[in-house]
Amino acid sequence: MGLDAHSFRAVMGSLAAGVTVVTTTDRQGQPRGLTATAVCSVSLDPPLILVCIDRTADCYEAFQTAEIFAVNLLQEWQAGVSRRFAQKEARKFEGIGYRSGVTGAPILADVLAHVECRIRARHPGGDHTILVGEAVAHGLASSPDARSPLVHYQGAYARLGGGLPADPS
Numbered sequence: 001m002g003l004d005a006h007s008f009r010a011v012m013g014s015l016a017a018g019v020t021v022v023t024t025t026d027r028q029g030q031p032r033g034l035t036a037t038a039v040c041s042v043s044l045d046p047p048l049i050l051v052c053i054d055r056t057a058d059c060y061e062a063f064q065t066a067e068i069f070a071v072n073l074l075q076e077w078q079a080g081v082s083r084r085f086a087q088k089e090a091r092k093f094e095g096i097g098y099r100s101g102v103t104g105a106p107i108l109a110d111v112l113a114h115v116e117c118r119i120r121a122r123h124p125g126g127d128h129t130i131l132v133g134e135a136v137a138h139g140l141a142s143s144p145d146a147r148s149p150l151v152h153y154q155g156a157y158a159r160l161g162g163g164l165p166a167d168p169s
């Protein structure tokens with residue numbers, strides 16, 4: 001018997017995750033995207049990434065018809081960007097700085113890093129679809145102080161707390 005949704009959320013919410021906005025373009029060439037933490041590197045050779053997209057998301061069809069996507073890794077001060085892309089709002093990109101990457105996927109301004117991918121496979125994953133993309137381009141924030149990721153933990157935004165205490169062993 002599977003866990004109920006409340007228990008599942010509670011336990012998986014304890015897995016601290018970097019917050020991303022996954023973007024693509026729809027058939028009309030319009031930018032689409034959503035906030036996502038279900039993002040993971042899969043393979044080094046070839047370099048593969050997976051993202052899990054909710055089948056009920058408004059932008060789901062765009063991800064189903066697209067050949068590319070980009071993963072935008074947010075900085076700790078970009079919780080507002082995360083909130084915007086987690087809302088059902090048709091004009092998510094209005095007033096947001098972005099450009100088209102080499103694949104045509106939207107790259108958000110000032111992100112910690114981004115990876116552009118060509119979609120290689122789609123797998124069923126319950127109420128989500130798992131997209132597997134091959135990383136073909138990337139960027140890292142050039143500013144040396146732009147190195148702190150936005151984290152999501154136990155249902156709230158958080159930041160990294162710094163280094164570990166000394167290991168007694």
Ligand SMILES: Cc1cc2nc3c(=O)[nH]c(=O)nc-3n(C[C@H](O)[C@H](O)[C@H](O)COP(=O)(O)O)c2cc1C
Nearest residue numbers: 034035036037038052053054057058059086087088
């Ligand atoms: C912290 C956080 C993480 C999320 N992670 C995912 C995810 O990995 N996959 C997903 O499909 N939705 C995820 N969501 C939910 C979507 O961002 C949200 O449903 C969004 O409104 C979908 O956009 P759309 O329906 O306007 O296309 C997450 C939301 C938050 C706040």
